[in-house]
Amino acid sequence: MYLLRKLTVFLDIGILLAFNIFVTRNILVSSFFSVMIVLGLYAFRTYDAEYLPSFNEQIIRVTSGTIFGFVGVLFFFYLYADQINRYNFIYNFLFSLAVFPAIHMATFYITKNNIKPTRYLVIGKKDKIYPILKEVEEKTYGKLIFSDFVNPTSIALEAGMEMNDAILIADPKLAKEVKATIEKFKERGVQVIHLPTLIEKHLKRIPLEVAERFKEYYELAFENVNGSPAKRILDILVSSILLIIFSPIMLLIAIAILIEDGPPIVFKQERLGKDGKVFIMHKFRSMKNGKNDAPKFADDEQHRVLKIGRLIRPFRLDETLQFWDILKGEMSIVGPRPEQLEFAKKFMKTIPFYWARHRIKPGLTGWAQIMYKYASSAEETQEKLSYDLYYVKNRNILLDLDILLRTVEAMLWKRGAK
Numbered sequence: 001m002y003l004l005r006k007l008t009v010f011l012d013i014g015i016l017l018a019f020n021i022f023v024t025r026n027i028l029v030s031s032f033f034s035v036m037i038v039l040g041l042y043a044f045r046t047y048d049a050e051y052l053p054s055f056n057e058q059i060i061r062v063t064s065g066t067i068f069g070f071v072g073v074l075f076f077f078y079l080y081a082d083q084i085n086r087y088n089f090i091y092n093f094l095f096s097l098a099v100f101p102a103i104h105m106a107t108f109y110i111t112k113n114n115i116k117p118t119r120y121l122v123i124g125k126k127d128k129i130y131p132i133l134k135e136v137e138e139k140t141y142g143k144l145i146f147s148d149f150v151n152p153t154s155i156a157l158e159a160g161m162e163m164n165d166a167i168l169i170a171d172p173k174l175a176k177e178v179k180a181t182i183e184k185f186k187e188r189g190v191q192v193i194h195l196p197t198l199i200e201k202h203l204k205r206i207p208l209e210v211a212e213r214f215k216e217y218y219e220l221a222f223e224n225v226n227g228s229p230a231k232r233i234l235d236i237l238v239s240s241i242l243l244i245i246f247s248p249i250m251l252l253i254a255i256a257i258l259i260e261d262g263p264p265i266v267f268k269q270e271r272l273g274k275d276g277k278v279f280i281m282h283k284f285r286s287m288k289n290g291k292n293d294a295p296k297f298a299d300d301e302q303h304r305v306l307k308i309g310r311l312i313r314p315f316r317l318d319e320t321l322q323f324w325d326i327l328k329g330e331m332s333i334v335g336p337r338p339e340q341l342e343f344a345k346k347f348m349k350t351i352p353f354y355w356a357r358h359r360i361k362p363g364l365t366g367w368a369q370i371m372y373k374y375a376s377s378a379e380e381t382q383e384k385l386s387y388d389l390y391y392v393k394n395r396n397i398l399l400d401l402d403i404l405l406r407t408v409e410a411m412l413w414k415r416g417a418k
Contacts, residue, residue, distance in 0.1 A: 004111050005047045008104060012038050015099065016092075023091055029083045033073060033092060040069025041100070043405040049139070052108035058101035066096045068408060115143050118191075121160045122149045123178070124170030129195070132209060133170075136202045144202070154181040166191035168198060172214060204371065205386040206393065211353050221393050222356040230397055231332065238333050238404070239326040246320045253284050253317060256308040261288055266321065271338035274361045279330040281338055282321040286313050315411050322364050334400040335363025336388040347381060357388045360395070365407045367391035367399070 013034055020030030041047065044065035051057040070089055077084065122133070126149035133146040146168065148160050157178050161167070167185060169175045169192065175182060186192050196214050200206060211218045254265045267285040270278050286309030305313065312318045325331040331338065336357040339347070347354045368387035375384040391399070 004049055004052070004108065007111065008047050008052070008107050009038060009042065011103065011107065012041065012100065015103070016096075019095055020088075020092070024083070024088065026083055029080050029088075032076070032080060033088065036072040037066055037069035037092060037096060039072060039405065040067070041065035041096075043068055044409045045406065046100075046104070049108070049141075052104050055101055055105060058104055059097070062096055062100045062104075064409075064412075066093055112141055112143070117143050117145050118166055119145045119147050119164045120166050120168040121157070121164040122146050122168045122170050123152055123157075123175050124149060124168075124195075125151065129170045129209070129213075132199065132203075132207055133168075136198065139202050144198075152178045152181075154178055157181050157185075161185065161190070166193065168193055168195060170195045170213070200390060200394065204367075204390055206389040207386050208352055208382055211389065218353065218356075218389075218393075222353070222359055222389075225356075225359040225392060227360070228397075231334075231395075231400065232329070234397065234400060235326050235329075235333050239323040242320070243323045243327070246317075246323070249317065250284075250320055253308065253312055253320075257285055257306065260306055260308055261285075267318075270341050271362065272341055272344040272358060273330055273338060274358060276358055278341065279325070279338075281331070282325055284312065284318040284321060285309075286318045319364060326364060330361070332361040332363045334366055334391075334395075334403050335361050336366050336391070337369060338362035347378070350378070351382055351385060353389060354385060356392055357385065359392055365403060365410070367403055370403060370406045370410045 016034035016037055017030055020033050021027060024030055024033075041062060042065070044061045045051060046058065046061040046065050051061060070093075073084070073089075122129070130146070130149070136144055137146065148164060150156050150160050152160075152174060157167075158181070167182065167190060169182075172194075182192055194214070195210055196206070196217060199210050206218070257265050265285060267283045267287075268280050269283075271281040273279045286306055287304040288306060309318065322331055326333055339362075344354075344358075366388065367390060368384045371387045372384045373380070375381045391403075
């Protein structure tokens, strides 16, 4: 199932390209339309395996993604103004809606039915790790099966591999005891995979149970995190463009706050940034004036939200002032959300690996924001941290662009917002 998304994306591009060439007789216009629509579909998670088998989800996401793709076409409309007309939009919309839901579902089921399940012999105790592995089984629709768990000896390992296809090392200490036997299986061509590799590949997060089990590996990985000049260039470019685009909306928000509740317009708060540095984060004030000494989760302060706040908070428009924080270099477009100081100090003491999210600059949006709901408790904070840890370890420009695309869906569908 890992390659299903790529297969579906390239299939869609090919189908759209052929259709648009037939309609427009222009390769450049056809390529432009096709790529923008597929980007729109990608932004609205049309290709996520969990949504591919659902016809209702496909209808909703293909509709939303196609419309968003059209917005992208209009943004660059001046390049092809003399070659594009309203019929191009109508034909593409009807074609996408009629064809893609059925094709996506067919591709999913054909792929699913033709992939042979892989059975893993797990080196480790079942009671401690099986809940996470069960999640992997569900994510892969039963194509990865963790059938046997062993506290191994060489004899037990040899016997267990008679009924399995591969070895999963879920406990590095136990694996050391049968290292020689594992190496023999590798020489025979048997796949041997470590738990972190498998979990990150299929869950796109790093559960704290896994991080603690492979503590030395993850500590080294997080300590070696370095900044990227390309990321800083992307931050400056994107924040500058968005400041210009959102400036009229920001002016209207400022006026609305003044009318409803008077000054101040801007809410300033100390947050914990990269390497534990404290900085001042800026937002539009979305709550009524009043004394607020103790740090609180947003769920605890719903009674204080202004009328304009109820409009701008779900779509994160109150955070548009952070484009300035990004330009100054205190934040990034993509990264873990900056936490309130009191919460951060508490979590640093009580949650393992919480320190690792501060190895990079905090972000306006992030992997955790688009993949998980708003965290309103310490337990949910731990779950959300698992996505932040995945981003810190695996971040690159392509992942940043992926997150920026998906943020559109998160904003419009109010994912993870309060």
